[in-house]
Amino acid sequence: MATTNPTRSPRRAQLPAPNPSPLDRPRARTKSGIQGLPLEPYAEKVTVYEILHALNRDFEQILAGYEKLRMMGLFRPDDAELFRIMIQETRTGANYDVLEVMHDLEQDDWALFGRMRSRWEKAHQDPVDLRIAARQMKEQIRKEAEKIAKRKRRGAGKKGA
Numbered sequence: 001m002a003t004t005n006p007t008r009s010p011r012r013a014q015l016p017a018p019n020p021s022p023l024d025r026p027r028a029r030t031k032s033g034i035q036g037l038p039l040e041p042y043a044e045k046v047t048v049y050e051i052l053h054a055l056n057r058d059f060e061q062i063l064a065g066y067e068k069l070r071m072m073g074l075f076r077p078d079d080a081e082l083f084r085i086m087i088q089e090t091r092t093g094a095n096y097d098v099l100e101v102m103h104d105l106e107q108d109d110w111a112l113f114g115r116m117r118s119r120w121e122k123a124h125q126d127p128v129d130l131r132i133a134a135r136q137m138k139e140q141i142r143k144e145a146e147k148i149a150k151r152k153r154r155g156a157g158k159k160g161a
Contacts, residue, residue: 045105052098059091 066087070080 048098048102055094056091059087063087
């Protein structure tokens with residue numbers, strides 16, 4: 001639903017977008033420090049989400065202004081609904097395209113940080129936990145070997161009959 005109170009957007013939202021977009025380039029990796037961690041991924045992502053928020057807020061302002069003009073009867077009835085639909089279509093298309101790119105970046109970062117967390121957990125794992133896990137693994141292997149041996153015995157008994 002469109003808001004009727006216009007708001008001023010922050011100065012940075014009024015500035016033209018930097019060219020080219022940081023998301024158009026491959027994300028560089030650090031040479032020192034944590035291997036594989038992207039350079040400045042957070043600043044890039046936060047900027048994109050802030051711009052997307054400002055864009056949607058501004059679309060709401062456009063719709064509010066448009067609604068005022070429509071209420072004044074400045075549009076033909078058939079055109080009024082079409083223009084509102086076109087504005088929403090443009091907004092939705094822009095959101096979809098941006099979020100499609102961000103989905104891929106977020107998925108890559110999710111995998112990256114998942115691997116980093118696993119490495120950290122492995123490095124900081126309690127030796128007692130390692131012994132317990134080894135015992136559980138040995139027990140599981142023993143049970144699986146017993147199941148295989150039972151199947152082989154059953155199979156050999158049926159062939160002989």
